[in-house]
Amino acid sequence: MTKDIKLRLKDVSSSNPGNLEAVFSLGNGHFGVRATNPIESSAVEGTLVNGFFEYSPITYGEAAAYYPKRNETIVSLPNLRKIRVFDDGHGEFTHSKLVDMQLDLSNGKLVEEYELSNDKKQTIKMNVTSAIDQREVHFYGIEYAFEAETYKGDIYIDKNFVLEEAKGETGDDIDDPRKTRELKSIKREVVATDDLSQTIAISTAESKQRIEITAYGFNDESHLSTKLSLADEPKVSYGFIVGEKNEKGDFAKEDFATIKENSASFWHDTWQNGEVSIAGNDELNLALHYNIFQLNQATGRDGKTNIAAKGLTGPGYEGHTFWDTEMYMIPYFIYTNPEIAKKLLVYRYNTLDFARTRARELGVNQGALFAWRSINGEETSAYYPASTAAYHLDGDIAYAIGNYYQATHDMEFLKDYGFEMLLETARFFREFGTWAKKDGKTVFEFHTVTGPDEYTAMVDNNYFTNRMAQNNFNLAYKLGLVLMEKNPEAFGKLGVSIEELEVFKDIAEKIYFPFNDEYQINAQDDTFFSKAIWPFDETPKDKYPLLLHYHPLNIYRYQVNKQADTVLADLLFPETIDDDQLSREFDYYEKITTHDSSLSRSIFSALAARMGDMKKAYSYFSDTVRMDLTDLQGNTEDGLHLANLGGSWLSVVQGFAGMQVTSAGELKIIPHLPIEWDGFEFRIVFNGRLLNINIIDGKTTIKLVDGQPMNIIVDNKSYKLEKATLEILSKGE
């Protein structure tokens, strides 16, 4: 489907190199390689392996009971792209100017062009072609082609690893929580070296992990250090494979052609089931494809690794996984590649023991609380008001499990993983919440809690949290009954009774939701509206994001949102709110939202689209879809904003196409086309079917590409979808 769609940016030579490294990085879910300059040092070395981390002690200014004691940081590995090039007088070509960079999104091939110069100002050209294997995930190939320019003699290249590169800004005392910390317990050593290959090992003292990386030439006779002649022929090329293994065993080599082939076939398949494109706006279309591309590159596919907040494109946020996965990224996989969605949820399942331990640390005798930020599932958050207190995370994971099951009816998953997680999260909510009386009624509440909005903390009855908890209880009840019916034996093994399920149902019915009578909207929490509105008029532009310029106490005492909170619940639970209230709610919260979080705009875009406010929907989408390409947040160099990549898919599919699954389990779309576009098209997988949905002005065309007939609701009307293409003329927007 996606043919010849390439990312190429203007003026790369004058761009911030850090941004380019992140934007053009390659990854396969297992490891990632930033597009660092092969000749000059970068602030970030650029190689990250998913799940390869080191512990370090967390030091608190003032600690308290059950604060996490150790941090986890993804380990920066030596640069795989580094090459040293010397002239025939053995002067080094130490300067390089980036001329061009092209990333082919249809096959994953990255092509770069540099002009190298030595101290005598003699120049040669260097073209670099690289690709990462998407099937045999341990291999990366890179080919350097040299061309004589003002220098025309022999060149000597050295492709041995550089074990220690100059470091950029890191360290313990950095104030920006979005960056990473320096590690002192990492050992890098050469374990084997000969003319033809070199193997290095990187090991961690505390987490006891070890990785070996081997570099070898394309051909069996390619030496890592060798002479190439630009005197005889104007152009020579030389390539290396870098393979990585983290377990003992023989090292099986892979050749560059296979790497490129595996990359191309993976992308072909990925686009086949997950294409999404915009007609009539090449820039946004490219950005959207780019986002989906990078989302796939970052995603662990083995059930043991997940998606870091910055993917494998940078060490920002220390390589941790957050709620971003379930709320912003899993939806794309659920509806295009459910096998990967399942693996991501299995990752959570594999952390369940950590989550149970954490719940006990919080004084809860039953249930599990998943880690707010972690690599292996152990809680590492050092600031609980915006982490542990944000225990909606449990509900977010439950929500993703519910959606996955709805879209797959994967009973094996429910039996082996899903229901146990629903049960344990519901139990946590039951134990951590409390029964209370409100206006004479018995209600179930949550106190001292933080919702998605990190500019409000430690409040009572955050609407979003209560809604997620309710959904969690409902799912545990309903899917518990399903499992009990279909597989009573599996159900029986989990130590749960019908009575316990009935309690979940009862709590779900009695959960309290704060409501503001004056504005007739859902209230973010019990006391949100008693606070003054942030003085936006007096806040200069350079004081955003607020978190870097104002003390938390100053931010928390105002009505101000870092990101979508109550309105995110509105997007997730469309059946809980009518159009009028949604409109009032959107307007109110929009005015007080700074979008200082990269997780915000996509939600506002999707909701605006659903409300039919296409101007706003388009505007938010336009920002959100290009966030990293335009460095909107100002920190793309630390790594891409992975949640936002998934968010732009949400904007299109759940926003513009208005896709949702009804409580009856039926697929529903409510198309809204921005006037700026000729149309848009996407594919989704739903309960074994592959659908292609094309929306143009006045017409929605749905094609059942594969699978059995099914019903689909379009604009509140139900249609039977057969093999033939369904064309629906809609009322004009």
Added chain:
Amino acid sequence: MTKDIKLRLKDVSSSNPGNLEAVFSLGNGHFGVRATNPIESSAVEGTLVNGFFEYSPITYGEAAAYYPKRNETIVSLPNLRKIRVFDDGHGEFTHSKLVDMQLDLSNGKLVEEYELSNDKKQTIKMNVTSAIDQREVHFYGIEYAFEAETYKGDIYIDKNFVLEEAKGETGDDIDDPRKTRELKSIKREVVATDDLSQTIAISTAESKQRIEITAYGFNDESHLSTKLSLADEPKVSYGFIVGEKNEKGDFAKEDFATIKENSASFWHDTWQNGEVSIAGNDELNLALHYNIFQLNQATGRDGKTNIAAKGLTGPGYEGHTFWDTEMYMIPYFIYTNPEIAKKLLVYRYNTLDFARTRARELGVNQGALFAWRSINGEETSAYYPASTAAYHLDGDIAYAIGNYYQATHDMEFLKDYGFEMLLETARFFREFGTWAKKDGKTVFEFHTVTGPDEYTAMVDNNYFTNRMAQNNFNLAYKLGLVLMEKNPEAFGKLGVSIEELEVFKDIAEKIYFPFNDEYQINAQDDTFFSKAIWPFDETPKDKYPLLLHYHPLNIYRYQVNKQADTVLADLLFPETIDDDQLSREFDYYEKITTHDSSLSRSIFSALAARMGDMKKAYSYFSDTVRMDLTDLQGNTEDGLHLANLGGSWLSVVQGFAGMQVTSAGELKIIPHLPIEWDGFEFRIVFNGRLLNINIIDGKTTIKLVDGQPMNIIVDNKSYKLEKATLEILSKGE
């Protein structure tokens, strides 16, 4: 008055040495010396100089804007009491057994008795007498008297300083916030030494402070290392003075007789104006005297130093000053030695620039926020939810200023220090609070705030905070008008207008106070009663204090108090609450209070007395007054609980005697005598008068010891107090 009242504890040889060191420590407000064993090493070296601290960087697990960047820690100085004793074979007497310890509260003399032994198990007796100069505050004298026991030969003593002693449990990774941290940037060196004296210097690399300490013998011919003969005479004694100077200049020597004299005369004067005694219970009477004694020993008297939470008796809480000073300790000084109360307030005034800076850091363009914990006034709190958020501190300081003025009418103080502080704190409250609508009324509120109770944090409208802010606004208004009238020039210089004062008055009238309709009591905050009550029945005794055993998030989500909060406001503002509501309020909050803070029981005692619940009043008092003597909190070894020392005075004078100053400025007492006592008696200074008040069953006797006639209200009846003694027969309790 106080004659021959001595502290002597049973079984000192089997007591925890750390507790004894703290309990028997000597101090003079400038420096303190723990009663460490002179022969063996202690975990804490024992010498602290008020205000002598070092900076160290604060490391946060996750930092945010305007978190304090450096910590301040009081510096442990070399042990002044250390002596080395050798036998004639130069074997050292390295073992010592404490036999007795006596602290004379009437003159400040400490007498100890030890039995020393060498490796051959030969023993000698060592009696130690020490005193600290209370007038020339740089001197401390200690005399060692040796007596032959099984060993009868010559002994060799060495009184040179030991610069580095073995350390006990300190360090960066300690989890108990009540302890201290290790410093690595302190330099200790010998700067001058000869046979007769030795001078050492201690300097800090970061705070750039330096202190010199000189040891010299009682006599000009006393060598620091010398031989004494126990062969010829069975008993010999040898004494040293340790002087300290922190500024350049000649070192003027002081002799031991003068030190003892200055100590005795100081204590005579102090008891003269501040006696408080209980008849019929020697144990509590001793404990009460002890508390007053230690409170005086800890208190800086120079306007540049204050009172640390542990005084000068241990490095716990890093030597920081908290709100404890104004709320728990200044009252004693205001009513017995107002000159010292003034110095403590001048200390705050001297930190006003830090406080202004801190307010700016919190985004407030006017006003000042004093440091929650600090030595020099710079904010060093590393956990803002229980520090910066507890900005009632500003109101606490204002309250103390108001009380000081009421009890002294010190116009010079008001002009030079007091009003400016009232103005700046009122401005902070004005800027950090907000106007809101509540039930149609315009009210003034405070959001995301923490009251005294550290088991509840980041709530809206903490009753105590709102009450303190209201008082602050009222004081700024009223005393502003006073200053304007009496000294318009001084008023004019402060950049304040009548209009601004009127705003304060207006806000004071409109401050919102949360109230619980169901229980008809003041509510601790807006949402306190929506939380569940802490599961006290399921909490084992060894899980207290809760802060060491439960995650803050777990504690905060319940109704549970670490200490008096709303009821503290009731004690401070008796005119705001009637007896019935007070009784309901006391009962409600008492049930949910753990008294995990040492600042709690004295308040409950005082209030219970005021309510006439003498059983409870007595019980709380009995615990509170002996807190450190019985190691009630389990951590006396880290230093005494200074606030509680002041609190026991509050219990007696503001509780049992019911002393208060009415809004009309009149002194009022409402005596309540526990049946366990024959009576109690105390002295207070009030607007230039010295009163002696004696309360026995059925009779209150008030004597105007010094000063002009005045009115006094006893049990709601006003009396004219002349030179003659006033006897009032009261109704039976």
